[in-house]
Amino acid sequence: MTDPDPVAALAAQLAELRGQLAQQDARFKTEGPGAAMTALIRVKQLEQRLDDALDRRKLDPPPAPWWVVSADEGRAMLAGLREWVDGHLRRHYPGYMTRLPGCWPNHAEAVWELSTLQAEWERIYADEDNRDLQGALNWHDRLLPGVLDRLAAAIRCDEAGCRIARRPPA
Numbered sequence: 001m002t003d004p005d006p007v008a009a010l011a012a013q014l015a016e017l018r019g020q021l022a023q024q025d026a027r028f029k030t031e032g033p034g035a036a037m038t039a040l041i042r043v044k045q046l047e048q049r050l051d052d053a054l055d056r057r058k059l060d061p062p063p064a065p066w067w068v069v070s071a072d073e074g075r076a077m078l079a080g081l082r083e084w085v086d087g088h089l090r091r092h093y094p095g096y097m098t099r100l101p102g103c104w105p106n107h108a109e110a111v112w113e114l115s116t117l118q119a120e121w122e123r124i125y126a127d128e129d130n131r132d133l134q135g136a137l138n139w140h141d142r143l144l145p146g147v148l149d150r151l152a153a154a155i156r157c158d159e160a161g162c163r164i165a166r167r168p169p170a
Contacts, residue, residue, distance in 0.1 A: 010050045017043050064115035066108075077115070078105060084118050096144060099152045103162035107155050113147045 021039050064077050082105060090097045104110040120143060124135040157163050 007050070010046065014043070014046045014050055017046060064112075064119065066112060066115070078111065081105075081111065081115050081118060085114055088121075093144065096148055099148050101155055101157045101162070103157050103164070104151065104155060106162050106164045107151075109154050110151050113151060117143060117147050 017039075021043060024039065064081070066074065066077070069077060085097075085100075085104070089100075100110070104114070120135070120139060124132045124139055155163075
């Protein structure tokens with residue numbers, strides 16, 4: 001189940017208020033400018049909230065574009081992802097992270113899943129003034145355990161080392 005889109009909700013609310021404003025035009029003319037000004041101020045406030053929500057959405061980090069980067073960009077992105085996994089996930093979630101083998105960077109599925117998990121973590125926690133509690137609860141309840149469950153099933157490396165590293169070159 002996906003969370004409702006706050007931008008769509010604000011846009012719907014703004015459209016509804018604009019409709020109410022148009023319907024009440026005759027009443028505003030008879031009651032004077034005060035009622036009309038109050039409604040216009042409210043519409044303007046909602047427009048600002050909608051603009052702010054759209055601006056925040058533009059700032060949300062997209063998942064890492066692994067499919068369109070050069071080898072050098074990919075190495076730099078992987079270094080940043082390793083830093084986040086080792087410096088953040090392993091430090092703050094040590095019990096969970098015992099399930100992720102150290103050879104995860106050799107596995108494309110781990111790189112994709114963890115970079116997407118990182119992007120969602122940044123979306124939730126990056127804006128100190130507007131942290132997303134519902135997103136944080138979902139991240140801890142569903143996203144982190146789900147990613148680790150999928151990776152534990154996909155990466156079956158053992159004490160002998162990484163399956164991919166042991167694989168003969170094609």
